[in-house]
Amino acid sequence: MAPAAFTALLVAVVPALVLAVIWAVVTAWRLLSPERPLPFLPDRAAERRAATARGESVPVGFREIREDVLAQARTLALPYRYPVADGLRHHLPEPWLDDLQRRRN
Numbered sequence: 001m002a003p004a005a006f007t008a009l010l011v012a013v014v015p016a017l018v019l020a021v022i023w024a025v026v027t028a029w030r031l032l033s034p035e036r037p038l039p040f041l042p043d044r045a046a047e048r049r050a051a052t053a054r055g056e057s058v059p060v061g062f063r064e065i066r067e068d069v070l071a072q073a074r075t076l077a078l079p080y081r082y083p084v085a086d087g088l089r090h091h092l093p094e095p096w097l098d099d100l101q102r103r104r105n
Contacts, residue, residue, distance in 0.1 A: 048060065048064055
């Protein structure tokens with residue numbers, strides 16, 4: 001075997017073998033020691049609501065206040081109906097559709 005052919009074979013095969021061995025070791029490692037699942041993050045809002053229901057005092061931040069306001073707004077929201085002369089309808093009013101038609105690209 002010529003020295004050039006031996007060198008070319010060595011340059012092509014050795015890195016491939018090294019990468020294959022590294023891949024096999026990492027794969028075996030991951031199979032034998034799988035990742036431990038992370039614990040669930042505590043739901044601070046639910047804990048706060050439960051503590052409030054029990055009558056305990058709990059510190060409250062901006063995020064909790066905003067969450068309460070949004071939850072209250074969702075429960076109080078009524079479906080919007082568009083009043084027209086002949087009663088109520090569930091689609092957009094004609095002037096809105098005309099305006100939309102004029103503004104389209």
